[in-house]
Amino acid sequence: MRGTLGGPRVLLRRLREVMAEPVSAQERLDKIVVLIAANMVAEVCSVYVLRVDGTLELYATEGLNRQAVHQTVIGANEGLVGLVAREANAVNLSDAHAHPAFSYRPETGEEIYNSFLGVPILRAGNTLGVLVVQNRAQRTYSEEEVEALQTTAMVLAEMIASGELSVLARPGAEPAVRRPMLVTGMPLSEGIALGHVVLHEPRIVITNFIADDMQKEMDRLEEALGTLRSELDSLLTRGDMAAGGEHRDVLEAYRMFAHDRGWTRKLHEAVATGLTAEAAVERVESDTRARMMRQTDPYLRERLHDLDDLAARLLRQLIGKGHAPTKEQLPENAILVARNMGPAALLDYDRSRLRGLVLEEGAPTSHVTIVARALGIAAIGQIENASGFVDTGDAVIVDGITGEMHIRPPPDIENAYKEKVRFRARRQAQYRELRDKPCVTRDGVEIKLLLNAGLLVDLPHVAETGAAGIGLFRTELQFMVAAAFPRTAEQFSLYQSVLDAAGDRSVTFRTLDIGGDKVLPYMRAVEEENPAMGWRAIRLGLDRPGLLRSQMRALLRAASGRTLKVMFPMLTAVEEFDRAKQLLERELTHLRRHGHILPERIDIGAMVEVPSLLFQLDELLERVDFLSIGSNDLVQFLYAADRGNALVADRFDSISVPVMRALRDIFDKSEAAGKPITLCGELASKPLGALALVALGYRSLSLTPSALGPIKSLLMDMDTSKAAAVVRAAISGRMSKTPLRETLAQFAAAEGLQY
Ligand code: PEP
Ligand code: MG
Numbered sequence: 121m122r123g124t125l126g127g128p129r130v131l132l133r134r135l136r137e138v139m140a141e142p143v144s145a146q147e148r149l150d151k152i153v154v155l156i157a158a159n160m161v162a163e164v165c166s167v168y169v170l171r172v173d174g175t176l177e178l179y180a181t182e183g184l185n186r187q188a189v190h191q192t193v194i195g196a197n198e199g200l201v202g203l204v205a206r207e208a209n210a211v212n213l214s215d216a217h218a219h220p221a222f223s224y225r226p227e228t229g230e231e232i233y234n235s236f237l238g239v240p241i242l243r244a245g246n247t248l249g250v251l252v253v254q255n256r257a258q259r260t261y262s263e264e265e266v267e268a269l270q271t272t273a274m275v276l277a278e279m280i281a282s283g284e285l286s287v288l289a290r291p292g293a294e295p296a297v298r299r300p301m302l303v304t305g306m307p308l309s310e311g312i313a314l315g316h317v318v319l320h321e322p323r324i325v326i327t328n329f330i331a332d333d334m335q336k337e338m339d340r341l342e343e344a345l346g347t348l349r350s351e352l353d354s355l356l357t358r359g360d361m362a363a364g365g366e367h368r369d370v371l372e373a374y375r376m377f378a379h380d381r382g383w384t385r386k387l388h389e390a391v392a393t394g395l396t397a398e399a400a401v402e403r404v405e406s407d408t409r410a411r412m413m414r415q416t417d418p419y420l421r422e423r424l425h426d427l428d429d430l431a432a433r434l435l436r437q438l439i440g441k442g443h444a445p446t447k448e449q450l451p452e453n454a455i456l457v458a459r460n461m462g463p464a465a466l467l468d469y470d471r472s473r474l475r476g477l478v479l480e481e482g483a484p485t486s487h488v489t490i491v492a493r494a495l496g497i498a499a500i501g502q503i504e505n506a507s508g509f510v511d512t513g514d515a516v517i518v519d520g521i522t523g524e525m526h527i528r529p530p531p532d533i534e535n536a537y538k539e540k541v542r543f544r545a546r547r548q549a550q551y552r553e554l555r556d557k558p559c560v561t562r563d564g565v566e567i568k569l570l571l572n573a574g575l576l577v578d579l580p581h582v583a584e585t586g587a588a589g590i591g592l593f594r595t596e597l598q599f600m601v602a603a604a605f606p607r608t609a610e611q612f613s614l615y616q617s618v619l620d621a622a623g624d625r626s627v628t629f630r631t632l633d634i635g636g637d638k639v640l641p642y643m644r645a646v647e648e649e650n651p652a653m654g655w656r657a658i659r660l661g662l663d664r665p666g667l668l669r670s671q672m673r674a675l676l677r678a679a680s681g682r683t684l685k686v687m688f689p690m691l692t693a694v695e696e697f698d699r700a701k702q703l704l705e706r707e708l709t710h711l712r713r714h715g716h717i718l719p720e721r722i723d724i725g726a727m728v729e730v731p732s733l734l735f736q737l738d739e740l741l742e743r744v745d746f747l748s749i750g751s752n753d754l755v756q757f758l759y760a761a762d763r764g765n766a767l768v769a770d771r772f773d774s775i776s777v778p779v780m781r782a783l784r785d786i787f788d789k790s791e792a793a794g795k796p797i798t799l800c801g802e803l804a805s806k807p808l809g810a811l812a813l814v815a816l817g818y819r820s821l822s823l824t825p826s827a828l829g830p831i832k833s834l835l836m837d838m839d840t841s842k843a844a845a846v847v848r849a850a851i852s853g854r855m856s857k858t859p860l861r862e863t864l865a866q867f868a869a870a871e872g873l874q875y
Pocket of ligand 2: 689729750752753
């Protein structure tokens, strides 16, 4: 007889009884395999559990040799069982022997079985083991049978995840579900955090997955789907979403999926196999996640993400659970794990308890990253399936310097990291001691160290680090974290707070630098082949003078009675500077005419970020009050290497002869013209970069806040004239074979500098 005996619902009911019996874990497993084999009319049913070492151990069998249980261990790349685990996909074969991956273990006696059906035991997209049925006859298992076995595997997934099987394991060969893991993503915000996982959108633990009344579950599913759809409909018609923009596109896609026939059919089918509505949603979500992890097409992945998110919403709907834990529920040393989140969501958590952030997505310039950095929270991104690897309360270490995430770390790793944290804390204490000392080198040269900032949360850093002021205030950040264009009054209020907080220290505002990778969700994106070299920064500002003028007005009014320093980003030609300056003057005239108190002094500067300016320096220097070098962009354009592309990011060194020659020429010309110059790109925040810049003559650097201490300590130990001789010699004449970075490192080591 073919097919399942009594159907999957009978099987699930029997399984539920077995799950409730007060028997040992092994007895329970043994009963389960007997039940499945009988129900599926299979001669063999076996459970393989994935172990911490990545191998699969036979935990129970009906039909194969009993002696092989806990003896047979299959490598991750071995046989059909290994294939199922690796691909996280069902393998259904009428003639298993003919499959290229086929191999068998003589001790099991499985060589007499021809047909093979193996399904992964999945939980949140993670493979925990493999469930197999086999028959002597060459039999093709039907779609329904595959479905039924997958549903049954869920019961086993919960059993493995509960830790019940750990008592059956030999030390060091425990089920992989709780194993320590090291995953590497992209560093987003510096710092090291040790703590415990808090899932931003916690996975819902389903306790009841076997339905008593199928019709009731169908009704519950329908009702939840209905609520979900109307929720999305009303979100789309809400005032702040009604206008265009990315938010709306995302919600439109959601809504589309919520009505997707294929998705709802899958949900109904899962309920029809005997699951509760919530278990059915989880089943479908787990499949989606597994598919998502195999998908490499970014567009399709994004769509699968939407589906995954939608399933999570639906699940919360069914269980009636809210979102993130309240502040009171947040543990000390919380490490937030999320697929992605907005900046406001991060700010909702209690900062005093938050230590780290792990995102499955996330990019260096995404809003939440900007906020994490400003809050001083260690953050990493691009950790695929991070929330699937962990459970609430798991110990984790987030290394925001290397991008590593240690999950359930063994004691030696944890101790090593604790030592690292202590070491960093000692260093920080040393830097704090330097806070009120001026930054003067060993040979008596004073260097002005400023900070890069952009949000209100950055302002306390000025006093904390003892910086001489803000050398680059990135005004676009306010625009990037807002839900809509900030009005002039809102801009005015931010700029005024910045100037108030800085007191008598100087602040250099940069006008809006949007476009490129700095996108505003509420501004319709222009499709560009090459956005970094496209319609961005001052180009956009000059084409949309209304935007620029409203910002200039806010700046001029905020600086009334004080000094205003303002500079324009991404200038390519001197004419652009002239036009931007004219706009500022028009605003000034307007304010004067209306009787406003004007700034006491206005300094207008240019950012040098595009190589074309290097050949217009004489003309530029005649016009400006100061220069500021944006080395991030300047190096990107000098080397034609996208600064955000990991494939080319390490290909060219910014501490190299060509870059330093360019920086030398800019410095020498501005010095001769008597115009102040600052460098505000990342280069100044790197020890060898700062050393080289000071050696070239730069006396003003603007740094990221975390770099201020280390750079100050290095410069105070440095002899500028010795460094100048080394650097100037290395970049003059013919280039040496020794890379400049190496020459500088040797010099720093010989001088006993901490670099
Ligand atoms: C730069 O390009 O170096 C710079 C300071 O500007 P941003 O990093 O904001 O583009
Ligand atoms: Mg730039």
